[in-house]
Amino acid sequence: MNAAERRGVWDAKTWEVYKRLFGYTRRYRTVGLLAILGMAIDGGALAVFTNLLRPLFDDLFKNKDPHLIFWMPIWIMIIFAVRGIGTFLSSYGISYIGRHVVQAMQMDVFGSYLKLPATFFGAEPSGQQISRITYTSEQVASASTDAIKIAVTEGVTVVSMLYVMLHNSAYLTLALLVMVPAVALIATVVSRRYRSISRRIQGSMGSVTGTVEESVGAYREVRIYGGQPHEGARFDEVTRRARRLNLKIALTSASSSTAIQTVAAFALAVLVFLGTRADVIDHITSGVFITVLTAMGAMIPSLKRLTNVQSNIQRGMSAAEDLFDVMDMAPEGDHGRIELDRTRGDLVFEGIRLRYPRSEAEALRGVDLRCPPGTVTALVGRSGSGKSTLVSLLPRFYEPSAGRIVLDGEDYLDYTLASLRRQIAWVGQSVVLFDGTVAENIAYGELSGASEAEIVAAAEAANAMEFIGRMPQGLQSQIGQGGGMLSGGQRQRIAIARAILKNAPILVLDEATSALDTESERLIQNALQRLMEHRTTLVIAHRLSTIEGADQIAVMDHGRIVEQGTHAELLALQGHYAALHRMQFQAPAGD
Numbered sequence: 220m221n222a223a224e225r226r227g228v229w230d231a232k233t234w235e236v237y238k239r240l241f242g243y244t245r246r247y248r249t250v251g252l253l254a255i256l257g258m259a260i261d262g263g264a265l266a267v268f269t270n271l272l273r274p275l276f277d278d279l280f281k282n283k284d285p286h287l288i289f290w291m292p293i294w295i296m297i298i299f300a301v302r303g304i305g306t307f308l309s310s311y312g313i314s315y316i317g318r319h320v321v322q323a324m325q326m327d328v329f330g331s332y333l334k335l336p337a338t339f340f341g342a343e344p345s346g347q348q349i350s351r352i353t354y355t356s357e358q359v360a361s362a363s364t365d366a367i368k369i370a371v372t373e374g375v376t377v378v379s380m381l382y383v384m385l386h387n388s389a390y391l392t393l394a395l396l397v398m399v400p401a402v403a404l405i406a407t408v409v410s411r412r413y414r415s416i417s418r419r420i421q422g423s424m425g426s427v428t429g430t431v432e433e434s435v436g437a438y439r440e441v442r443i444y445g446g447q448p449h450e451g452a453r454f455d456e457v458t459r460r461a462r463r464l465n466l467k468i469a470l471t472s473a474s475s476s477t478a479i480q481t482v483a484a485f486a487l488a489v490l491v492f493l494g495t496r497a498d499v500i501d502h503i504t505s506g507v508f509i510t511v512l513t514a515m516g517a518m519i520p521s522l523k524r525l526t527n528v529q530s531n532i533q534r535g536m537s538a539a540e541d542l543f544d545v546m547d548m549a550p551e552g553d554h555g556r557i558e559l560d561r562t563r564g565d566l567v568f569e570g571i572r573l574r575y576p577r578s579e580a581e582a583l584r585g586v587d588l589r590c591p592p593g594t595v596t597a598l599v600g601r602s603g604s605g606k607s608t609l610v611s612l613l614p615r616f617y618e619p620s621a622g623r624i625v626l627d628g629e630d631y632l633d634y635t636l637a638s639l640r641r642q643i644a645w646v647g648q649s650v651v652l653f654d655g656t657v658a659e660n661i662a663y664g665e666l667s668g669a670s671e672a673e674i675v676a677a678a679e680a681a682n683a684m685e686f687i688g689r690m691p692q693g694l695q696s697q698i699g700q701g702g703g704m705l706s707g708g709q710r711q712r713i714a715i716a717r718a719i720l721k722n723a724p725i726l727v728l729d730e731a732t733s734a735l736d737t738e739s740e741r742l743i744q745n746a747l748q749r750l751m752e753h754r755t756t757l758v759i760a761h762r763l764s765t766i767e768g769a770d771q772i773a774v775m776d777h778g779r780i781v782e783q784g785t786h787a788e789l790l791a792l793q794g795h796y797a798a799l800h801r802m803q804f805q806a807p808a809g810d
């Protein structure tokens with residue numbers, strides 16, 4: 220049990236959550252008031268009707284009062300017509316507020332996702348992040364709106380029925396005293412249990428989403444490697460867990476209903492007992508007795524629902540808490556003051572060390588590197604030596620654990636994040652495209668104002684027009700989610716076109732042409748060569764032929780730069796680079 224589960228139902232933190240949640244409804248005050256009025260009418264109308272039972276029995280049938288005989292049917296119609304209006308107002312009003320709250324919360328959580336640092340996305344399975352939007356925020360709304368509706372409607376019913384009872388016979392109402400402490404006890408026990416279970420249900424919904432996402436996304440691997448039984452078993456396990464938890468909720472709610480019903484039956488028995496004492500039985504008319512009995516009978520389902528309202532509240536509260544926790548997470552650090560217009564591209568890494576969160580070894584162990592303005596620096600080295608890690612510091616996805624980066628003579632951290640990122644064009648090792656058209660993918664984000672001519676020019680330079688032109692709608696062709704309708708090399712060329720269009724002073728190419736055939740690669744190399752003039756470029760490549768012309772080559776090994784110089788210098792050095800070079804150009808199968 221964690222701290223949150225042990226916490227009481229009405230402590231300070233919970234009040235915070237209530238207040239904050241309430242803040243979301245503030246804008247809908249009028250609708251809220253109307254809805255609450257509707258709920259009150261809904262609950263009250265029933266009590267008014269119950270109160271009519273005594274005259275119905277005592278005056279209508281026994282005394283045959285002509286006035287009442289005329290008015291009674293009319294009253295009944297009016298009461299239920301009014302109640303109908305109340306029911307409508309409460310149902311629609313509460314849904315109206317609920318849907319608005321869901322959307323507002325979804326927007327806020329999504330807004331956090333757009334601002335949270337890279338470390339957040341590694342820390343939690345993505346299924347959890349998705350289900351927070353699809354499931355948890357729905358829980359907040361449905362749970363809390365249901366809760367309000369039940370609390371008000373049933374609350375009013377209970378109170379007004381109590382009034383009806385007291386009004387008719389205070390003596391018989393004593394029977395209720397039997398119920399009160401028992402109901403209170405049941406409510407407390409139930410709400411404790413609900414809170415701890417609800418929390419676990421949210422977690423398990425995340426696992427369900429995550430498992431589906433993974434198995435569906437990797438449908439090819441699942442089929443080729445015969446992963447169906449494994450995926451099936453995994454899904455069975457997570458859904459089983461969700462089912463078990465949901466049944467626990469159902470069990471609690473069913474037991475509490477039974478308990479309340481038993482208590483209520485006991486109270487009814489007491490009522491009959493009290494009403495039939497020798498000294499009372501003569502004073503109580505059948506109308507009074509029936510009215511009190513009916514009022515009490517009507518109170519029971521309301522009380523039952525009121526004890527279960529805890530389940531809704533607890534579900535909503537633990538869901539809201541989870542959402543608020545994400546909204547409160549610190550966004551990416553951005554304390555810089557300097558608004559960078561266009562950097563000269565004078566980039567220096569000074570003693571950079573980096574340890575990824577939750578990882579033992581350091582990925583970078585003291586990197587010193589100067590990239591002068593307008594030059595090309597190539598990073599080469601074994602897989603896992605830290606090349607991608609080093610360049611991922613440029614857009615400040617991670618902050619070095621030691622050392623600093625200096626750009627144009629200023630500490631990197633002194634620039635505002637947005638203006639810094641505007642300086643960087645990036646083609647990453649794995650290309651990410653969005654569902655949309657080719658043009659939308661090239662002119663993505665801040666580039667979306669680009670003209671068609673500019674997009675075409677960028678696509679030409681990336682040697683992408685060749686295949687875009689052959690697509691049915693050209694630049695306006697849809698490429699499917701994640702660019703699923705394109706080949707690996709085509710995706711890469713779109714990413715390169717995007718980087719070319721950005722026209723930023725710092726260019727990062729992490730294995731940017733690895734998926735291309737030699738001819739396309741050569742064509743793009745030419746375009747990139749032109750692009751690299753007047754820019755500070757960092758190129759990572761395994762194919763050494765593509766970086767021979769670089770101004771300097773840094774060879775990385777185990778998070779360090781072990782050799783640095785031009786192609787010719789490094790060959791002459793007869794060290795790591797020369798060895799790599801020999802392997803690629805002499806081995807018969809080398810590429």
Ligand SMILES: Nc1ncnc2c1ncn2[C@@H]1O[C@H](COP(=O)(O)OP(=O)(O)OP(=O)(O)O)[C@@H](O)[C@H]1O
Nearest residue numbers: 341575578582601602603604605606607608609648
């Ligand atoms: N997000 C991460 N969390 C933890 N460790 C990571 C993360 N990304 C990379 N690493 C580790 O950091 C080291 C350097 O990885 P990096 O991706 O920088 O290598 P690389 O030189 O780019 O390799 P490749 O040539 O295969 O792309 C590796 O040992 C890797 O396991």
Ligand SMILES: [Mg+2]
Nearest residue numbers: 606607608648
């Ligand atoms: Mg890499």
